[in-house]
Amino acid sequence: xxQNSQPKWEAKVSSKLTxxxxxxTWAIYTDFFNFHKWYPTLATCYGIHxxxxxxxxxxxxxxxxxxxxxxxxxxxxxxSEKWSKERLVAVDHSNRSLSYEIVESNIGFNSYVSTVKIVxxxxxxxxxxxxxxxxxxxxVEGWKxxxxxxxxxxxxxxxxxxxxxx
Numbered sequence: 635x636x637q638n639s640q641p642k643w644e645a646k647v648s649s650k651l652t653x654x655x656x657x658x659t660w661a662i663y664t665d666f667f668n669f670h671k672w673y674p675t676l677a678t679c680y681g682i683h684x685x686x687x688x689x690x691x692x693x694x695x696x697x698x699x700x701x702x703x704x705x706x707x708x709x710x711x712x713x714s715e716k717w718s719k720e721r722l723v724a725v726d727h728s729n730r731s732l733s734y735e736i737v738e739s740n741i742g743f744n745s746y747v748s749t750v751k752i753v754x755x756x757x758x759x760x761x762x763x764x765x766x767x768x769x770x771x772x773x774v775e776g777w778k779x780x781x782x783x784x785x786x787x788x789x790x791x792x793x794x795x796x797x798x799x800x
Contacts, residue, residue: 733747
């Protein structure tokens, strides 16, 4: 009997926002079905199950550059659009934290769970904030964890800039 001895990868990235309040930033994340409006490389994001921002809801996301083939195409030899279906599995409004998992995708991620936490950046809770984004995933064929973490850092920096500039 073959056992799955796939090692888990874990990483965490963060970005400081100097203008956007924790409440404003949290509202963007809890608008789970409209994340494409803020995330730089995400072309499409919309709800396919449940109510936006509520536990168990599922969104469809496509057009991003992360995949197990490094964005160079898929296993079918083409440059098909990368997509995932993501389910909201935890929401803690008082601590501004949420978690989601990929339930289906063509990007090669297995057992993927991501957590986002919005941490206040100032004494009065309104002087900016820090977005902390962590994930666990089975090791991804054709990738190194450091490469994947770098893509997450770049995406989060772009997102933070868009939020701060709005």
